[in-house]
Amino acid sequence: MAEDRVVLNQKNKISSLAGLIKTMRPKQWTKNLLLFAGLIFSNNLFNYRLILMTMAGFFLFCMFSGCVYIINDVIDLEKDRMHPKKSRRPIASGQVSVRSALLFFLLIFIVSSMAAFRLDALFGCLGLGYFILMLLYSFQLKHMVLLDVMTIAAGFVIRAVAGALLIGVKISPWLLLCTVLLSMFLALHKRKSEMKLVANGQKMTRKILEDYTPELIDDMLHIVTSSTVMAYSLYTFTSNHSIYMMGTIPFVIYGIFRYQYIVHTKDMGENPELILLNDKPLIIDILLWVISCIGILYFL
Incomplete structure (x- = not known):
């Protein structure tokens, strides 16, 4: 029985971790590939150092956007439960508790912010600005006609500018x-x-x-x-x-x-x-x- 409990606890931990990662919506991270635009169109694609910097920037923006999705799922918990597809999301379905999601968010956000500012101060400011803008979107801007789609567009522009700024090129x-x-x-x-x-x-x-x-x-x-x-x-x-x-x-x-x-x-x-x-x-x-x-x- 003791061994069964240990195995069950391990399975629950793995399921909870998988749910937390899923809450960050890795499928949405393709949007952050826009950070590579500055690298490609500035003719620096074969510059090893700049490639590594852009990859680091891409990863950090994936973390920032993942943090936004966690907060968004917590805010929209009740609405998501009424949606035929969104009700299967980890928080809405009960796979991940709100408390666990918020603790995971704090950990990822603090580590990502510190890493972004260490990589480049202006890049860190853009990453933080992107997070704040998307947070405003989750709380208020997504309820304002026309500004909702324009805010989404602004988020993409910040990604493109951040990628170019990180490696010091113009776009x-x-x-x-x-x-x-x-x-x-x-x-x-x-x-x-x-x-x-x-x-x-x-x-x-x-x-x-x-x-x-x-x-x-x-x-x-x-x-x-x-x-x-x-x-x-x-x-x-x-x-x-x-x-x-x-x-x-x-x-x-x-x-x-x-x-x-x-x-x-x-x-x-x-x-x-x-x-x-x-x-x-x-x-x-x-x-x-x-x-x-x-x-x-x-x-x-």
């Missing part, structure tokens, strides 16, 4: 504009998918959805989608890189169209990270875009 304003527009594109599609679920009978879990209409979101998506393609095209036309960068425009257009196709036919707009991780044509398109950019920037 094109056009690329930052592309980042803003593309993140708003994803956020608006997420809102549209959430509204579709409510229209199909699901109980509303976001009060902000009352302030949006399908027509309004469609109008904004038309503007953002066309502006994204135009901003990226202008970047390839006006940047100091090879004129052959224009050859990467079709990959961007296909990626945007493919994402829209998936959202409209498979109702996956509520989880953009799953689309980026599971749709093979989109993954191949992104890889081809990255390979093309590297080939043009470094070998032409």
Whole structure:
């Protein structure tokens, strides 16, 4: 019996640890790959020292964003329990207690903050600024129409700027504009998918959805989608890189169209990270875009 209790306790500890890690939503960490933009587009991809610094920055932003998700799940505990998918999250399902989640958050946040400031003071300030902005989003900004999607876009810009600042390089304003527009594109599609679920009978879990209409979101998506393609095209036309960068425009257009196709036919707009991780044509398109950019920037 004693041995059974020991085995059971070990299983519970492992389950609790797995739940805590899951609460940080590792699938969402793909968004932090944006920190590598400054490294790639500044022609420093083969600089070993800068690669290590960017990887460290990427890991720390994963920790910062993970801390935000923990707080967000604690705040939205009751709402998540009413959601068909979010109710399976560790805190909402009871796999992880609120107390354990908050203690884990404090540990990760303190260690990550100290490491970020030790790596670079300005980078640490941006990391802390990102955390505070996302915390404001969780408490208030996500309930304010239009500001909710603009805050998400600001979070992506902070990632891009932090990656460039960490290694001491400049990043094109056009690329930052592309980042803003593309993140708003994803956020608006997420809102549209959430509204579709409510229209199909699901109980509303976001009060902000009352302030949006399908027509309004469609109008904004038309503007953002066309502006994204135009901003990226202008970047390839006006940047100091090879004129052959224009050859990467079709990959961007296909990626945007493919994402829209998936959202409209498979109702996956509520989880953009799953689309980026599971749709093979989109993954191949992104890889081809990255390979093309590297080939043009470094070998032409």
